[in-house]
């Protein structure tokens with residue numbers, strides 16, 4: 001659980017492939033994402049910048065986690081998380097568009113099922129961008145589908161029933177990032193006959209299947225540059241070959257997927273905090289009040305120093321968590337949850353402090369800080385709220401350790 | 409009831425199994441190309457196997473470090489090699505835990521086929537029957 005094998009990871013010196021990928025993504029974030037961020041944020045809730053997403057696809061953002069064998073970049077969770085930090089420091093909504101696609105791919109990756117992998121993963125390596133999504137949340141079951149101990153309490157979960165060579169899905173998913181624009185969804189439903197969500201089962205569903213309807217886009221406070229949408233499944237039939245893992249084995253896949261994703265969400269939060277710090281640093285370096293630049297006033301200096309320390313700590317936590325996920329199966333629960341809980345809080349606190357340093361300008365849309373503050377509140381909702389993460393972390397604290405276990 | 413009665417019995421079964429792989433060119437060259445060594449830490453009963461491109465070692469004294477370490481109960485290993493338990497579901501449920509270059513391990517699984525083919529016979533020779 002605690003410090004162990006970070007010894008072979010130098011946090012300032014990533015493998016050459018990862019460094020190269022990060023620098024390409026950094027340019028993309030600076031030259032393409034940032035200049036459009038404010039305008040896209042103010043567009044209608046259902047507007048989507050396909051051109052930008054296509055450009056991200058061209059540098060590998062939709063296939064970063066996919067192994068080279070299937071046309072991906074194979075940069076691991078460390079590479080993905082570093083890239084998402086860069087994009088989130090320009091616009092977290094765009095980062096999540098790519099992140100949600102990887103989440104849609106994750107069950108297939110985790111399944112180790114080479115037939116499923118050969119069918120789905122190469123689709124993300126064509127000339128034109130293909131997006132995916134991961135559909136878990138429902139009207140009556142939110143955190144109940146995040147915490148394993150709550151599965152028995154989940155109500156009205158999308159149902160899955162086998163009929164010959166097909167599975168039949170019925171239900172409605174909510175707030176699904178990319179559902180409006182994705183070609184595929186990894187859908188978690190409950191197999192008929194199991195109470196609550198104890199029969200959770202994961203199936204890959206092409207979203208052009210008969211019976212799939214995509215609902216209206218949620219008009220969100222932040223993260224407006226990715227689309228969160230309802231999906232309805234009305235007697236949707238998919239071939240049994242689309243089953244991921246086994247029937248009623250979706251629970252562990254869902255948990256593993258969450259543990260795998262959390263370092264990347266922590267990276268997005270870190271990117272938001274870093275962006276807020278960068279804007280505030282710039283502002284406090286040039287704004288003169290009381291006869292000197294703001295940063296020279298001790299109280300402002302303290303704010304900037306605290307922000308900088310929190311961003312550094314968030315970076316270290318998510319990078320270590322990502323490294324652990326890249327070197328452990330099943331992915332550990334503890335480090336990713338700690339990293340996400342800390343980084344999500346850092347994003348909100350740093351954005352809020354940064355806004356205060358800008359006075360009225362922090363509160364006005366055109367300066368950009370107002371958007372950062374709105375975005376900062378988004379990350380702590382998906383892939384585990386602070387409460388869900390706290391329960392996971394605390395469970396790890398009380399887990400009986402085995403002193404003789406060479407893994408401990 | 410666990411199937412394996414003693415470390416000796418487990419070492420006989422898993423030692424023979426990996427000796428077969430050690431003679432398989434596809435397996436040894438994959439280890440060599442990836443500069444990979446594998447340590448299998450079986451529990452219940454304890455049985456340590458260390459596999460490199462050049463040798464299979466058994467017992468308490470196997471090297472402490474390897475590029476990949478796999479930990480599982482002997483009965484879990486038995487079910488895996490018999491094909492009764494699928495690796496992804498064993499990993500997802502934590503019955504098999506892996507440390508090291510995770511992506512590389514998953515790539516290795518297909519080249520373990522000779523071991524899957526021979527396991528039931530080897531286990532039978534050492535008094536480990538199929539079924540629960």
Ligand SMILES: Cc1cc2nc3c(=O)[nH]c(=O)nc-3n(C[C@H](O)[C@H](O)[C@H](O)COP(=O)(O)OP(=O)(O)OC[C@H]3O[C@@H](n4cnc5c(N)ncnc54)[C@H](O)[C@@H]3O)c2cc1C
Nearest residue numbers: 134135136137142143175176177223378381382383385387
């Ligand atoms: C930007 C964004 C993107 C998203 N993308 C996706 C996506 O791609 N796919 C997807 O499936 N979902 C997605 N979601 C939905 C998200 O995963 C859910 O909103 C989240 O799981 C919480 O569920 P809920 O909103 O129903 O809240 P609820 O579960 O109703 O929770 C409300 C509050 O109660 C607390 N709570 C609930 N249960 C417990 C408990 N047992 N113990 C202690 N406290 C508890 C929660 O922590 C929270 O504070 C997204 C959400 C957002 C904001």
